[in-house]
Amino acid sequence: MAYEKELELALLAVQRASLLTKSVFSSHSKGTLTKSDASPVTIGDFGAQALIIASIKHAFPEDEVVGEEDAGDLRANDSLRDLVWELVQASKLEDGAAEDRIGGPIKSKDAMLNALDQGDSAGGRKGRIWALDPIDGTKGFLRGGQYAVCLALMVDGVPTVGVLGCPNLPVDDKAPLDSSIGADADSGEGKGVLFSAVKGEGAQSRPLGKGALQEAQKISMSPLTNISEATFCESVESGHSNHGDQANIAQRLGITKPSVRMDSQAKYASIARGAGDLYLRLPSGKAYEEKIWDHAAGVVIVREAGGEVTDAYGKPLDFGIGRTLKENKGIVGAPKAVFPKVIEVVREVLNAKA
Incomplete structure (x- = not known):
């Protein structure tokens, strides 16, 4: 090994x-x-x-x-x-x-x-x-x-x-x-x-x-086929993540379950083992830079459990440019099968605000 x-x-x-x-x-x-x-x-x-x-x-x-x-x-x-x-x-x-x-x-x-x-x-x-x-x-x-x-x-x-x-x-x-x-x-x-x-x-x-x-x-990630049945996780703190945009995305995806709010990379762990399905952490401000220590471990675990993680625009997360993910904005994690649809809707919501 x-x-x-x-x-x-x-x-x-x-x-x-x-x-x-x-x-x-x-x-x-x-x-x-x-x-x-x-x-x-x-x-x-x-x-x-x-x-x-x-x-x-x-x-x-x-x-x-x-x-x-x-x-x-x-x-x-x-x-x-x-x-x-x-x-x-x-x-x-x-x-x-x-x-x-x-x-x-x-x-x-x-x-x-x-x-x-x-x-x-x-x-x-x-x-x-x-x-x-x-x-x-x-x-x-x-x-x-x-x-x-x-x-x-x-x-x-x-x-x-x-x-x-x-x-x-x-x-x-x-x-x-x-x-x-x-x-x-x-x-x-x-x-x-x-x-x-x-x-x-x-x-x-x-x-x-x-x-x-x-x-x-x-x-492993949940074998999610009907995205409307998904459970999505988000941060407790509104300063870390835009709750309004995330609620809009959930609505557009047909998700009716309330979001599960929790602190820390426990969100990555929860979707990796199939207890949840989606992780949304959308930009709350243009100046905020995600720290690499807040995501590196969770990203490996979700990807190896059958998921995908990118930034909110579908760009790969760049962990090689310093102590922050300064070239990325937001985080989206989901099972690979539904990830393209999730990213499509996330982009729609964010681009509508641009």
Whole structure:
């Protein structure tokens, strides 16, 4: 299997980081979202990113990482640094062999800070670059909704390995997708999934465990033939996606089900396993640029599950020009069989506004 070592490392590292985020949510009071405080999202972001980058650098020291965070705030704030260090030290897989394969515990505070700062790659078209979002779906994380720990390996600018840790999604791939999934979720019994894919080798899901990896099963997009029966997913935040345009598109496609709104790349995971069908994230403003870490892992997984993902105009997503998808506007994901029709209607709606 191609990229076998990379996939195992990504799965174990995301699993360990996901467990850290779960511990943060359950044990720390909710705070504001400034990077200088000790809110759960802040310490969860720092801790998860440090763990994952340390694992990548242990196994593949020459690889680069595009990460969302850096260690600036921790270097300037002793109490915040100590809090994140305690979390990182406490976050271990229960299986010793699995823990060893991703480098074991981080050895010191300086090593933790250095790991965080190694997420500073500018991206590009050459070489091996990992795209990392330690907590995708900040507001979902804070309110107990959907969020994801996201990691993808890009090879010469092409997303090639993708892993998503979704602690609040149901393990059952056949669980119905409805409006309740985006709010008041939890990571209780029957929840927590790792999704993964390698380019050319299909997509899988497995329960999020605490030690060695659980058994995986193949996932695939819904065999949708009647597009009017589709369920479509969209972002909770209107600042990320134009809800009005998306409702118009759904109407033109004959879709009568209400949209399912959830945060994070959990949307990609949900359509990849057939719980939903379409993902619409249409431009909410001309200046907004999508970040590569918000899409790289999900794109690999959806494509390997039998779907297609492009921008809102049908252009391929270009992950090789830096830290953003600045040459693309919007995101559309759907099963390949209906994708041309979806893109046709999306273009009609967007062109009517031009």
